[in-house]
Amino acid sequence: xxxxxxxxxxxxxxxxxxxxxxxxxxxxxxxxxxxxxxxxxxxxxxxxxxxxxxxxxxxxxxxxxxxxxxxxxxxxxxxxxxxxxxxxxxxxxxxxxxxxxxxxxxxxxxxxxxxxx
Amino acid sequence: xxxxxxxxxxxxxxxxxxxxxxxxxxxxxxxxxxxxxxxxxxxxxxxxxxxxxxxxxxxxxxxxxxxxxxxxxxxxxxxxxxxxxxxxxxxxxxxxxxxxxxxxxxxxxxx
Numbered sequence: 001x002x003x004x005x006x007x008x009x010x011x012x013x014x015x016x017x018x019x020x021x022x023x024x025x026x027x028x029x030x031x032x033x034x035x036x037x038x039x040x041x042x043x044x045x046x047x048x049x050x051x052x053x054x055x056x057x058x059x060x061x062x063x064x065x066x067x068x069x070x071x072x073x074x075x076x077x078x079x080x081x082x083x084x085x086x087x088x089x090x091x092x093x094x095x096x097x098x099x100x101x102x103x104x105x106x107x108x109x110x111x112x113x114x115x116x117x
Numbered sequence: 118x119x120x121x122x123x124x125x126x127x128x129x130x131x132x133x134x135x136x137x138x139x140x141x142x143x144x145x146x147x148x149x150x151x152x153x154x155x156x157x158x159x160x161x162x163x164x165x166x167x168x169x170x171x172x173x174x175x176x177x178x179x180x181x182x183x184x185x186x187x188x189x190x191x192x193x194x195x196x197x198x199x200x201x202x203x204x205x206x207x208x209x210x211x212x213x214x215x216x217x218x219x220x221x222x223x224x225x226x227x228x
Contacts, residue, residue, distance in 0.1 A: 033215065042220040043160070043205065055214055091159060098214050105150065106207075106216060108159040 004109035006092050012115045018080040021112045023092030024073055031098040033106060034067055034077050035091040043091075049075065050098055082116045089113050119144050121208055123219035130226055136196050138222035140189040140206035147209055149182055149189045150216065155202040163204075196226050 005024040013019055025032045033048040047057040049069045057067070064083070069075040079086055089111045097103035120143045130136050140149065148167045152160040164173055166182035166189060173180045177200075179192045193200055203223045207216040 043218045045215060045218075048215050050214070093160075102148075102165055104148075104209065104216065105162050105165060106152075106160075107162065111159050 004092055004094050004107050006090075006109035006112050008112060009110060010113045010115075012117065013082055014117050015083055016081045017116075018078065019082045019086075019114060019116075021077040021090050021092075021114070023075045023077070023109060025075070025092070025094030026107055027073070029094035029096050029107075030072075031095045031104075032069060032075050033093040033095075034075070035093065035108075036088045037091060037111075038088045046077070048098070055098075079114075082114075084116045087114055087116050119211055119217055121206060121217045121219040123206060123222050125222055126220065127223050128225070130196050130224070132198060132226050132228045133195050136193040136200070136224055138191050138204050138206075138224075140191075140219055142187045142208050144211060145186050147186075147213070149186075150207045151180060151189075151191055152205045152207065152218075153202050154205065154221070158202075160205060193224075196224070198226050198228055200224060201226050 007022045031050050034046040036044045046059045047067045048055050052069045065079055067077045091108050091111045093106040093108045095104050095106045122141045124139050150165045151163040153163050154160045164180050169186050170184045171182040177194045181190045203221040205218050205221045207218045210217050
């Protein structure tokens with residue numbers, strides 16, 4: 001299996017621009033998670049899906065952030081408009097399930113390093 | 118709200134020294150997981166503990182789950198430069214729908 005695939009690996013954009021991050025989870029995994037990692041705040045859970053349905057988006061910092069999962073093999077995280085404080089590494093992770101051990105083990109993608117100038 | 122805390126935040130050791138990181142949850146956990154993130158990399162699953170008092174070993178790494186299932190530890194014997202990275206513990210939230218990660222312990226090793 002190729003693992004969780006994220007694109008792009010690096011994104012540099014200017015303040016005010018729209019940014020779209022993409023994620024392909026491991027085939028057969030029912031749960032998908034978006035995280036943001038910064039030195040100051042560590043690894044923050046933004047939103048997660050189960051069977052393509054958003055379960056909890058309480059970690060999404062504000063309305064500028066949105067996430068979709070149109071099918072079992074693809075998810076996007078969009079920031080519009082982007083701001084310098086959004087600069088961080090964004091990780092996508094998937095698991096077979098979320099409720100039952102060991103199906104809740106998470107597999108992370110390589111991440112997208114976002115820089116907003 | 119539910120919290121998972123780790124100490125220390127940073128630890129520097131000389132190669133060959135031992136290292137321990139501690140994880141404490143504000144609530145009882147059904148299981149606890151440990152992940153390692155190498156510099157510039159992504160978190161990678163190491164192990165999961167489920168039973169009260171459970172101890173598991175992976176070569177030089179020893180993982181322990183407390184009797185009350187609210188704390189855990191990771192001990193590395195005779196650290197090597199390959200052990201460098203950030204070690205995270207994570208436990209399920211109360212709804213059982215996601216993992217709550219601690220802020221991690223960053224280990225640096227000098228040779």
